[in-house]
Amino acid sequence: xxxxxxxxxxxxxxxxxxxxxxxxxxxxxxxxxxxxxxxxxxxxxxxxxxxxxxxxxxxxxxxxxxxxxxxxxxxxxxxxxxxxxxxxxxxxxxxxxxxxxxxxxxxxxxxxxxxxxxxxxxxxxxxxxxxxxxxxxxxxxxxx
Numbered sequence: 001x002x003x004x005x006x007x008x009x010x011x012x013x014x015x016x017x018x019x020x021x022x023x024x025x026x027x028x029x030x031x032x033x034x035x036x037x038x039x040x041x042x043x044x045x046x047x048x049x050x051x052x053x054x055x056x057x058x059x060x061x062x063x064x065x066x067x068x069x070x071x072x073x074x075x076x077x078x079x080x081x082x083x084x085x086x087x088x089x090x091x092x093x094x095x096x097x098x099x100x101x102x103x104x105x106x107x108x109x110x111x112x113x114x115x116x117x118x119x120x121x122x123x124x125x126x127x128x129x130x131x132x133x134x135x136x137x138x139x140x141x142x143x144x
Contacts, residue, residue: 012043013046013077014046014072015047015075015078016047016048016049016075016077016079017033017036017047017051017078018052018053018063018078018085019032019051019080019081019085020086020087021052021053021054022053022055029052032081035109035110036050036080036081036109039079043107045076045107047079048069049069058087058091063095067099070104075104076104077099077104077105080107081108082109082110083106086106
């Protein structure tokens, strides 16, 4: 009897990692590399390569290499720790368009976290207006 598919080593869609690391300590670099690898493992993606940009130029060798890799048949997209790894907003916008034009997807390990200006407003009693997750749900009165 053959093992179940979940117990076989099956390659997932191929993705390439991209890190923009200008003046970043080695410890931080290793942590980011591990976060990309773990994300790919959890989402059954094959991390086929990792491109690391260490300069602030718009057309770096790392980004050019990434674009070349995206042209390989069967490539699904790129994985980034966060959107900021594509560069400052103006550069990121150009790069995003170039990636999209190739038909590749951009996968983010971490989306933007809510800051003070982006927090949801609280409902009555200081609790969020919309409840998420499990737990007790307030019972509505008979007049509702």
